[in-house]
Each structure stands twice: as C-alpha cells, then as structure tokens.
Amino acid sequence: MNRNPIIPFVLIMVIGIAAMFLMSFKGLGDMEEIAAEQEGGGEQTDTAAATPEELYQQAGCIGCHGGDYSGGVGPALIGVGDKLSPEEIQDILVNGKGSMPGGLVTAEQAPEMAEWLAGLK
DSSP: OOOOTTHHHHHHHHHHHHHHHHHHHHHHHHHHHHHHHHTTOSOOOOOOOSSHHHHHHHTTHHHHHOTTSOOSSSOOOTTHHHHSOHHHHHHHHHHOBTTBOSOSSOTTTHHHHHHHHHTOO
16 A cells, blocks of 8 residues: 555645635735724724823823822923923823823813822822
8 A cells, every 4th residue: 555645745735725715814804894993983992081090090101100100211290280380281291292202191181181280299
C-alpha cells in the first residue's frame, strides 16, 4: 500500500482556501456594521456622568491631575478657582490649553464641571 505523498498537502491547501473565504465573508459583515455605526445608524450608548466628579474620573482627568486633585503630569486643581474664573476654566475644558487636549468635556457639561473645579479647596 503506497500512499500518494501529495494528498496531505492538497488537503491543507483546500482547508486553507476555505478558511480564507470564510474569514473574508466575516470581515465584510463586520465592515458593514462599522460603516453603519460611523454614519450614525449604529446603536448609541450615552455614558453621561451624573456628577462632575464622576465625569472627572470617566474623562480620564484623574490620570494627569491625580485622584486627590494634587496634580502629577498635569497641574494641581486644588485652588484653581482662586487663579481662574469659572468661564476661563470652562474654556480650557472645552478647547484645551498647553498639553491638555480639548474636547474631553462636552460644551453642555463644561459649565457644571467648571463650577465644581472652581470650588475645589
């Protein structure tokens, strides 16, 4: 009984081609979902924070300004209300300043967040 030594290689090739087609069709389906989400047709979840302190944690502010607001990479936030008005703080929150990126807080959330930051002592 002599077996043909090419048979295993042909089987591997057939399985590989079949897997390639299956993965391609899966990718096409995922691409359509991503395109629908980018057009606004996807499911949208609103993760709005209830309080400015929760927003501080969710927006990633805690990474630069610290959990106790004493600073680190970014400046300390304790007493920022003595140096800046709530309007100036709001402008920085929305537009950014220096190495702080803008847009971490929406324009709707910025006034409440600015008042909260101005009151930190």
